[in-house]
Amino acid sequence: MKTLLHYLFLLCFNILLPAVHNQCxxxxxxxxxxxxxxxxxxxxxRLMSWNSSTDCxxxxxxxxxxxxxxxxxxxxxxTISGPIPGSFTNFPNLRELDLSSNYISxxxxxxxxxxNLRVLDLSWNPISDPIPGFFANFSKLTSLSxxxxxxxxxxxxxxxxxxxxxxxxxxxxxxxxxxxxxFPKNNGSLQRLILRQTNFSGSLPESIGNLKMLFRIDxxxxxFTGSIPSSLFSLPLLSEINLSYNQFSxxxxxxNVSSNLVNLDLSxxxxxxxxxxxxxxxxxxxxxxxxxxxxxxxxxxxxxxLKYLTNIDLSNNSLLSLYNGTDSSYSSFPQIVSLNLAxxxxxxxxxxxxxxxTLSSLNLSENHIQGKIPHWIWSSNQLDSLNLSCNSLVTLxxxxxxxxxxxxxxxxxxxxxxxxxxxxxxKYLDYxxxxxxxxxxxxxxxxxxxxxxxxxxxxxxxLIPASICNAPNIQILDMSNNSLSGMIPQCLTAIRDISxxxxxxxxxxxxxxxxxxxxxxxxxxxxxxRNRFGGQIASHVLRSNNFYxxxxxxxxxxxxxxxxxxxxAHNNFRGEIQGILWRTWHTMxxxxxxxxxxxNGHELRRISINPLDRNSDRLVEVSLxxxxxxxxxxxxxxxxxxxxxxxxxxxxxxxxxxxxxxPIPKEMGEFKLLYALNLSKNxxxxxxxxxxxxxxxxxxxxxxQNKLSGYIPPQLGKLTFLSFxxxxxxxxxxxxxxxxxxxxxxxxxFTGNKGLWGPPLTVDNKAGLSPPPTVNRRPPNxxxxxxxxxxxxxxxxxxxxxxxxxxxxxxxxxxWSKWYYRAMCSILLKIFPQLEERIGIHQRHVHINQRxxxx
Numbered sequence: 001m002k003t004l005l006h007y008l009f010l011l012c013f014n015i016l017l018p019a020v021h022n023q024c025x026x027x028x029x030x031x032x033x034x035x036x037x038x039x040x041x042x043x044x045x046r047l048m049s050w051n052s053s054t055d056c057x058x059x060x061x062x063x064x065x066x067x068x069x070x071x072x073x074x075x076x077x078x079t080i081s082g083p084i085p086g087s088f089t090n091f092p093n094l095r096e097l098d099l100s101s102n103y104i105s106x107x108x109x110x111x112x113x114x115x116n117l118r119v120l121d122l123s124w125n126p127i128s129d130p131i132p133g134f135f136a137n138f139s140k141l142t143s144l145s146x147x148x149x150x151x152x153x154x155x156x157x158x159x160x161x162x163x164x165x166x167x168x169x170x171x172x173x174x175x176x177x178x179x180x181x182x183f184p185k186n187n188g189s190l191q192r193l194i195l196r197q198t199n200f201s202g203s204l205p206e207s208i209g210n211l212k213m214l215f216r217i218d219x220x221x222x223x224f225t226g227s228i229p230s231s232l233f234s235l236p237l238l239s240e241i242n243l244s245y246n247q248f249s250x251x252x253x254x255x256n257v258s259s260n261l262v263n264l265d266l267s268x269x270x271x272x273x274x275x276x277x278x279x280x281x282x283x284x285x286x287x288x289x290x291x292x293x294x295x296x297x298x299x300x301x302x303x304x305x306l307k308y309l310t311n312i313d314l315s316n317n318s319l320l321s322l323y324n325g326t327d328s329s330y331s332s333f334p335q336i337v338s339l340n341l342a343x344x345x346x347x348x349x350x351x352x353x354x355x356x357x358t359l360s361s362l363n364l365s366e367n368h369i370q371g372k373i374p375h376w377i378w379s380s381n382q383l384d385s386l387n388l389s390c391n392s393l394v395t396l397x398x399x400x401x402x403x404x405x406x407x408x409x410x411x412x413x414x415x416x417x418x419x420x421x422x423x424x425x426x427k428y429l430d431y432x433x434x435x436x437x438x439x440x441x442x443x444x445x446x447x448x449x450x451x452x453x454x455x456x457x458x459x460x461x462x463l464i465p466a467s468i469c470n471a472p473n474i475q476i477l478d479m480s481n482n483s484l485s486g487m488i489p490q491c492l493t494a495i496r497d498i499s500x501x502x503x504x505x506x507x508x509x510x511x512x513x514x515x516x517x518x519x520x521x522x523x524x525x526x527x528x529x530r531n532r533f534g535g536q537i538a539s540h541v542l543r544s545n546n547f548y549x550x551x552x553x554x555x556x557x558x559x560x561x562x563x564x565x566x567x568x569a570h571n572n573f574r575g576e577i578q579g580i581l582w583r584t585w586h587t588m589x590x591x592x593x594x595x596x597x598x599x600n601g602h603e604l605r606r607i608s609i610n611p612l613d614r615n616s617d618r619l620v621e622v623s624l625x626x627x628x629x630x631x632x633x634x635x636x637x638x639x640x641x642x643x644x645x646x647x648x649x650x651x652x653x654x655x656x657x658x659x660x661x662x663p664i665p666k667e668m669g670e671f672k673l674l675y676a677l678n679l680s681k682n683x684x685x686x687x688x689x690x691x692x693x694x695x696x697x698x699x700x701x702x703x704x705q706n707k708l709s710g711y712i713p714p715q716l717g718k719l720t721f722l723s724f725x726x727x728x729x730x731x732x733x734x735x736x737x738x739x740x741x742x743x744x745x746x747x748x749x750f751t752g753n754k755g756l757w758g759p760p761l762t763v764d765n766k767a768g769l770s771p772p773p774t775v776n777r778r779p780p781n782x783x784x785x786x787x788x789x790x791x792x793x794x795x796x797x798x799x800x801x802x803x804x805x806x807x808x809x810x811x812x813x814x815x816w817s818k819w820y821y822r823a824m825c826s827i828l829l830k831i832f833p834q835l836e837e838r839i840g841i842h843q844r845h846v847h848i849n850q851r852x853x854x855x
Contacts, residue, residue, distance in 0.1 A: 024056035025068040031090035032056050032070065038085035045078050063096065072096040076121070079103065086110035100124050100145070107132055117141055123169070124148040131176070135159050143167040147194070154178035155200075165189055171196040171218070183207040196220035196242070204229050214238055220265075221245040228266070233257050244268050244289065254278040265289035267313065275299065285309050291340065292316040300333055300352055310337040315363065319344040335359075342366050342387070349374060361385040365409070369393060373410075378403035378422070389413070389430070396420060410434065411454070419455065421446040432456040432478065444470035454478040456502065464489055464503075471495070478502040480527060485509070493523060502527040509533065569656045569678070576662030577655075652676040656702070659683055664708075669694040676700040680726065683707055688727075690715045700724040704752075707731060712756075717741050728752045736761060 024032075029052065036047050046060035057064035063072030070091045081103035088094070089110050096119040104125040112134040114120075120138070123145045130153030135144065142164050152175035159165070160181050166189050170176060177199030183190075190211050201223035208214075209231025217232070220242050227250035228243065234256040244267040251273035252266075261282045267289045274297035275290070286308050295317040319341065333352050338361040341350070346367040353359065354374075360382050369391040377386070378401050385407040393413040400422040407428040416435040423429065424446050436458040440446075444467035447453060451473055460482040468477070469491035477492075480502045487510040492501060499522055508531040651674050661683040668677070669691025676699060684706040692701070693715025699722060708730040716722070717739025725745050733755030736742060743759065750761045 023068050024062075024064060024070070028064075028068060028070050028091070029056040031087060032059070032062065034090070035085065035087045038087055039075075039078075039080055040082035042079040047075075047078060065093065069093045074098045076100040076102070081105075084108045084110075089113045092116065095119065095140075097121070109134075112137070114138070115140075118164075119143045121145040122149065126150055128152060131155055131159075133158065136162060138162065140164055142189075145169040146173065147171040149173055151176040157181040160190075163189060166213075167192045167194075169194040170198055173198050175199060177201060177223075179203075180205055180208070183210045185210050186212070188213050191215045191237075192217075194218045195222060198222055200224065203227075204232065206231050208232055209234060211235065212237070216240045218242045219246060224248060226250075228252065228271075230255050233261070236260065239263070241265065252276065252279075254281065257281045259283050261285055262308075263287045263289075266293070267291040269293055271295065273297075280306055282306070283308075287311040289313045290317070294318050296320060300350065306334040309334045310358075312336055312338070313340040314344070315340045315342040317344055319346060337361070339363070349377065353377070356380070358382050363387040365389040365391070367391055371395075372397040375399055375401065378405065406449075419443060425449050428452045430454045432458070434458050436460060438462060439465055441465050442467050444468040447471035447474060450474055452476045455482070457481040460484055462486075464492070464508075466491060468492070469495060472497075474498055475522075476500040479506070481505040483507055488528070493526070497522050499523065500525040500527075503531070504528060505530045507532055566653050568658065569654045571658050573655075574659040574661065577660060577665060651697075652678075654678040655682065656680045657682075661685065663687075664689055664703075666691045668692065671695055673697050678702040679706070680704045681706075685709070687711070688713055688716075688732075692716055693718045695719065696721070698722055702726045703730070705729045709733070712737055714739070725749045732756050 032050060033052060036050050039047070041047060050056070050059045056062055056070070057068065061074040061078075062070060063074075065071050071093050072095060073088075073091070074096075076098045077100075079102065080099065084099075084104060084106075086108060088097070088108075092113075093116060094114055095116055097114065097117060098119070098121040100121045100123040102125050104122065104127060106127060106129050107122065109132070112132070115138060117138050118140055119142060120135075121143070124147070126149065127146075128150040131146065131151055133156045135141070136156055136158035139162065141162050143166060144159065145167070147169045148171070151170070151173040155170065155176060155178045157178070159168075160183065168190070169192070171194050174197060179202035180200065182205050184207075191213050192215060193211070194216070196218045197220065199222070200219070203226030204219075204224060206229045208217075208229060212235065214235050215237050216239060218240070221244070224243070224246040226248065228248050230253045232238070232241065233254050235258055237260055238258045239260050240263045241261065242263070242265045244265045246269055248266070249270040249272070252271060252275060254276055255278070257278060259282070262284055263286065264282070265287070268291070270293065271290075272294035275295055277299040279285075279288075280299070283306070285306055288309065288311065291313045292315070295314065296319060298314060298319060333355070335356060335358045337358055339353075339356075339359065340361075340363040342363045343366040346364065346369055348371075349364060349369055353362065354376050357380065359380060361384060362377075363385075365387045366389070369388070371394060373388060373393055373396045375397045377383075381404055383403070383405050386405055387407075387409040389409045390412045393410070393415060395415065395417070400420065403423055404425050405423060406426055408423055408426050409428070409430045411430045412433040414435055415431070416437065418438045418440060419431060419436050421440055421443060427449055429447075429450055429452065432454045433456070436455065437460065439455070439460060439462070443465050447468070448471070450471055453471070453474060453476070456478045457480070460479070462484065463486040464479065464484055466489045468474075469489060474495060475497055476499060478500070481504070484503070484506040485508065488503060488508055492498075501523060502525070504527040508528070510533060651671075653671075653674065653676070656678045657680070659682065660679070663686035664679065664684050666689040668674075669689055671677075672695055674695050675697055677695075678700070680702045681704070684703070686708065687710035688703065688708055690713040692698075693713060696719065698719050701716075701719075701722060701724070704726040705728070708727075709732065711734040712727065712732060714737045716725075717737045719741060722741055725742075726749050728748060728750060729752035732750075732753040734757075736750060736756060736758040738758070745760065747760045750756055753761075
């Protein structure tokens with residue numbers, strides 16, 4: 001008993017003793033204070049609490065031994081920048097140094113003296129130098145983390161030979177490369193080798209099988225080539241292998257496989273051939289990622305050993321038709337949760353799926369599957385997502401169950417008949433690009449949970465069922481590119497939560513003024529182009545709602561602050577466009593300070609009612625995270641182009657091919673963020689507003705085929721970004737501005753204006769000027785438009801006025817005339833002395849006459 005008590009006393013003494021003596025040595029404290037003074041960092045920082053009045057072992061980020069020596073410094077996230085002082089060498093016992101997530105730009109050579117380091121973390125610093133070779137001298141180093149830096153050069157192979165090293169993390173250094181060395185036998189230290197997103201290349205050495213303690217290897221997105229050594233799969237503790245996005249090739253071979261492998265990712269390589277049945281020997285495998293290779297066979301009827309496997313991705317391979325045996329042939333296949341077989345060469349739906357009771361996500365898209373969609377595929381209560389798009393499926397096999405599936409994608413098949421209604425719980429339904437011919441009249445009653453519903457590009461006829469308005473949660477509805485007729489049900493645009501309504505390219509009739517949107521509508525994109533609508537746009541259309549694009553009428557109080565693109569081209573709109581309309585489109589303007597106007601950080605949207613599908617791609621997310629993109633065509637820089645995923649900074653106004661008349665509003669000059677303006681093929685009159693010179697971002701301006709008159713404003717020469725200009729076929733007159741920008745445009749930009757002259761339309765003569773063109777043998781300005789050259793007139797007026805003053809003074813003032821006469825005589829005699837005799841006689845005669853006149 002006494003021995004036991006004595007043992008407990010010694011144990012407590014040994015435990016408490018470090019706490020009693022765990023006080024910082026004075027010189028260690030001074031070294032820390034000197035280090036603090038030497039470092040450059042921003043406030044706030046833990047280092048501000050370091051002061052001489054407290055024990056340095058209690059300071060934040062400082063770890064001490066029992067005798068007061070500093071052995072650990074955690075200075076991560078301290079905004080340290082500038083040069084790293086050599087005062088780190090004042091801590092010869094330092095074992096752990098964490099300088100991660102700072103602004104350190106290089107590794108100082110003084111670090112070579114930290115020979116006792118076990119852990120060194122310099123990750124997430126802008127270090128752009130090569131890795132110093134002296135790291136290999138840290139014989140006790142266990143962890144080296146340099147991830148997220150900007151290191152370059154090659155990695156010193158000697159560091160791999162450090163016997164104690166357990167973790168190497170070099171991820172995210174895109175310029176750091178080299179090849180992996182041969183690993184010595186019985187290397188029992190390295191546990192994690194993380195080289196993802198680096199420039200390492202070459203082949204994996206077979207000696208990688210010597211890393212018996214390796215737990216994780218991550219070579220994602222490197223440049224490795226060659227075959228994958230089979231020894232890698234035999235490492236006993238290996239749990240995760242990620243070799244994706246490399247250039248590995250050849251066939252996979254497994255021998256003496258590891259029983260602890262959980263995640264295997266070999267996707268996006270050049271592997272080929274058949275996948276061996278020995279892959280099922282990875283007993284604890286949960287995720288198998290083999291997509292984007294060239295595999296042609298997978299043992300779906302392999303042995304039942306993978307009871308933990310839940311995720312298989314074999315998409316983008318060359319898998320052929322799977323074996324279709326009896327139910328017992330596939331009874332041993334594991335019960336999986338997610339299966340992706342997209343983009344292969346399958347011609348039938350794999351029969352083994354009939355026995356999958358836990359399957360939640362199934363993707364068989366982009367194959368060559370023909371015939372029927374079997375009824376049993378809908379029967380599983382676990383299935384949430386089914387993608388059979390881009391195949392050659394024709395019918396749905398009855399009987400159809402009321403499935404609980406939430407995401408169904410059947411687009412781009414050959415399905416026909418009536419739109420199915422057996423999916424009442426689906427949130428996402430894509431039936432587009434099929435041959436469906438009719439919509440059930442009660443379709444809306446089966447869309448109680450639906451958020452996304454697309455029927456575009458089918459052969460649908462008849463009216464739009466009014467019951468579709470009964471879908472309470474629908475946010476995106478696309479019925480475009482069909483043969484639907486009749487009028488748009490007014491209740492459609494009244495659905496409160498609908499964000500996108502696309503009815504373009506149908507045979508719908510009526511007037512656009514019938515398309516009225518409620519005040520509290522969430523509608524963002526309305527596509528009703530290429531139908532058979534008539535009438536004019538009434539002022540109550542689209543008023544007071546949440547659109548990001550559209551048109552505004554004079555008697556409405558709302559604005560369109562987020563308008564990005566408005567495209568009304570190829571319609572029959574007529575009348576004048578009032579200037580007040582343009583002042584409401586803030587997105588195309590800048591603030592008084594000159595910066596772009598932003599509205600609550602929202603992404604810009606737009607509405608198009610153009611029958612030629614001139615709309616841009618806008619993405620609208622619904623609560624499931626799906627995106628709806630409209631990829632269409634706009635006219636920009638004189639040609640039609642497909643705009644896919646258009647940038648939110650792109651702004652465009654296209655009113656071309658209508659009957660708009662009257663003057664162009666000068667307020668358009670406020671659109672300093674507008675990229676493209678197309679007002680061609682209308683009946684606009686008057687002059688081109690000089691305010692157009694303020695649209696500094698303008699790249700495309702098309703005013704052709706109107707009735708514009710007057711001169712081309714010289715202010716347009718200030719538009720340095722203007723790369724396309726078309727002013728042809730108007731009634732413009734005068735000389736084309738001579739700015740550098742205008743000299744780059746072709747002759748076709750100005751043709752069809754009889755009163756217009758100057759390069760590039762006409763060639764200047766040698767004197768640098770061309771005579772103005774004549775119209776009916778008269779200068780173009782001899783009619784109602786008189787061109788006055790005030791520079792010439794001012795010279796003539798000045799000369800005439802000067803002569804009048806001089807001559808008048810000599811005639812009317814005798815004193816001036818006598819002075820002038822004597823001065824001129826004096827000047828002549830100095831130049832021509834021989835005239836003195838003649839002038840002298842004449843002078844005497846004048847003198848006599850003057851005396852007589854005075855009497």
